[in-house]
Amino acid sequence: MSDGSRDNRARSASDDAHAELDLPPDRLDSLEADSLLRDPGAYDGPPWLRGLFGWTLAACGAGLAWLLATSPERDPILPELVERNRSISGVSNPVTAVLLNFRSWDTLLEVAVLLTAMTAVWSMDRGARALARESGEQFDDPVLHGLVRLVVPLAGLVAVYLAWVGSQAPGGAFQAGALLAGAGVLLVATGLLRPPTAETRVVRGAIAAGLFAFVAVGFGVMPWTGVFLQYPSGWAYPLILGVEAVLTVSIAVVLVELFVDVPAVPDHDSTLDRLDPTGDPLGRLLNPDGGLVEGKEET
Amino acid sequence: MSWGDWALDGAIALLLTGLAIRLLTTREVFEAIVLFVSLGLSLSLAWVRVGAPDLALAEAALGAGVTGALFLNAYGQLTRRVGEPGGDEPEPGMDDPDAGVSEPDEGGHSE
Amino acid sequence: MTSLVCYVLAGAALFVTGFWGAVARSHLFWKVLAVNVMSGGIFLILLAAPPRIDPSRADPVPQAMVLTGIVVAAAATAVALGMALRVVARTGVPRLEEEDRGAGGLPATAAPDEGAG
Numbered sequence: 001m002s003d004g005s006r007d008n009r010a011r012s013a014s015d016d017a018h019a020e021l022d023l024p025p026d027r028l029d030s031l032e033a034d035s036l037l038r039d040p041g042a043y044d045g046p047p048w049l050r051g052l053f054g055w056t057l058a059a060c061g062a063g064l065a066w067l068l069a070t071s072p073e074r075d076p077i078l079p080e081l082v083e084r085n086r087s088i089s090g091v092s093n094p095v096t097a098v099l100l101n102f103r104s105w106d107t108l109l110e111v112a113v114l115l116t117a118m119t120a121v122w123s124m125d126r127g128a129r130a131l132a133r134e135s136g137e138q139f140d141d142p143v144l145h146g147l148v149r150l151v152v153p154l155a156g157l158v159a160v161y162l163a164w165v166g167s168q169a170p171g172g173a174f175q176a177g178a179l180l181a182g183a184g185v186l187l188v189a190t191g192l193l194r195p196p197t198a199e200t201r202v203v204r205g206a207i208a209a210g211l212f213a214f215v216a217v218g219f220g221v222m223p224w225t226g227v228f229l230q231y232p233s234g235w236a237y238p239l240i241l242g243v244e245a246v247l248t249v250s251i252a253v254v255l256v257e258l259f260v261d262v263p264a265v266p267d268h269d270s271t272l273d274r275l276d277p278t279g280d281p282l283g284r285l286l287n288p289d290g291g292l293v294e295g296k297e298e299t
Numbered sequence: 300m301s302w303g304d305w306a307l308d309g310a311i312a313l314l315l316t317g318l319a320i321r322l323l324t325t326r327e328v329f330e331a332i333v334l335f336v337s338l339g340l341s342l343s344l345a346w347v348r349v350g351a352p353d354l355a356l357a358e359a360a361l362g363a364g365v366t367g368a369l370f371l372n373a374y375g376q377l378t379r380r381v382g383e384p385g386g387d388e389p390e391p392g393m394d395d396p397d398a399g400v401s402e403p404d405e406g407g408h409s410e
Numbered sequence: 411m412t413s414l415v416c417y418v419l420a421g422a423a424l425f426v427t428g429f430w431g432a433v434a435r436s437h438l439f440w441k442v443l444a445v446n447v448m449s450g451g452i453f454l455i456l457l458a459a460p461p462r463i464d465p466s467r468a469d470p471v472p473q474a475m476v477l478t479g480i481v482v483a484a485a486a487t488a489v490a491l492g493m494a495l496r497v498v499a500r501t502g503v504p505r506l507e508e509e510d511r512g513a514g515g516l517p518a519t520a521a522p523d524e525g526a527g
């Protein structure tokens with residue numbers, strides 16, 4: 001088994017792992033490799049504690065399951081509410097009605113959360129592009145190319161359909177956006193599309209457009225109804241459709257960008273850590289004379 | 300409810316529980332990621348049975364697709380660091396010290 | 411009692427298993443996986459437990475909530491994985507310092523000291 005051979009190699013090199021920090025850049029045979037790709041369990045704490053915790057949790061879980069399964073039948077208040085008001089919501093799919101009409105405020109905040117997550121991931125990558133392949137440097141695999149040629153246009157078509165049919169049948173902006181993101185991830189991962197980075201205005205514009213459109217609609221209806229995000233009667237369907245269209249593209253771009261902007265893990269002899277051991281772009285911005293000299297932190 | 304319903308739902312519930320337990324007790328990262336994608340797809344099946352087709356679509360695309368891709372991407376970063384044959388070659392920009400890092404007074408992100 | 415109770419039980423099992431995994435496994439990837447499993451369990455309970463007027467269609471309000479939850483969970487997973495990779499880049503081990511109770515990986519101060527070489 002490959003496990004056994006790897007363990008042997010790890011044990012024999014474990015002494016060297018701590019001796020020198022300047023490890024050879026090609027292959028890392030050490031406990032670090034062992035602990036990165038597999039979790040030998042040496043760091044997980046004593047087994048008796050884990051077992052005790054596990055069985056206690058299992059008992060709690062059984063109690064929770066019993067409580068849930070034997071709870072008395074309640075009246076379906078919320079489904080009746082939604083069913084009664086579905087006709088005035090502008091759409092016939094109750095989930096879309098709840099998402100984009102009855103609880104549109106929650107959806108708006110969710111888009112803001114997506115934007116926040118995007119900002120968090122951007123702040124972590126320090127400009128290193130883990131997937132930076134020049135477009136044109138692709139995998140030379142005919143099966144892969146055939147698959148992509150078949151799947152991506154189909155995904156685009158189905159995504160447009162899903163976004164539109166979400167008002168009558170299962171579908172909607174999130175499903176369509178996720179499907180488009182899947183197609184985008186496929187394109188980026190195979191190198192057929194240059195990874196979209198945050199430096200282009202198109203990407204940033206697309207990401208901001210979703211939240212912007214939603215907020216614009218929210219404020220735009222106020223002269224007619226006086227309440228933020230309260231659609232005027234008769235205008236619900238077109239407004240929902242418009243917001244969903246922009247949301248689809250925005251969500252797709254956000255998800256692809258989250259995939260692309262994975263923080264790069266440098267090799268041991270990479271110069272990234274030497275130039276910026278703190279990994280703190282904001283700190284360097286605020287204190288440019290912090291004295292980064294060949295990896296020494298002088299703050 | 301017919302016994303067919305019970306059999307199907309019981310089977311899917313057992314599948315979900317088994318996948319989750321195996322996923323969290325295994326020792327290999329790659330196996331855990333593959334099991335996680337399988338769990339996402341099984342969850343998508345569960346959403347259909349529970350009567351939430353919108354969620355089935357979203358779970359298949361997001362839970363299994365995008366999250367699985369994110370995990371595999373992160374796993375690729377780990378293998379790249381380890382230098383395994385299954386990982387990528389180091390990206391061209393990494394060898395150049397000025398590739399991704401701008402001058403300190405720009406804050407590290409070139410706009 | 412409809413057959414949906416199977417999913418309530420499965421949801422509780424997923425939640426408990428995820429909770430155990432999030433605490434017991436020290437590898438950061440497993441913590442992210444475990445939290446995702448936990449949220450999957452909660453979503454199952456949210457959808458299978460509530461009363462419904464049509465036995466074949468779930469309550470739409472929890473459906474909308476869970477849809478939001480799935481999207482947010484995907485984004486949060488991206489952030490968490492990014493942070494885990496940053497920990498690996500800085501310390502060389504995929505676990506937090508407090509949980510590194512074994513002989514493994516490079517010392518935590520590997521990053522600033524590397525420049526001396």
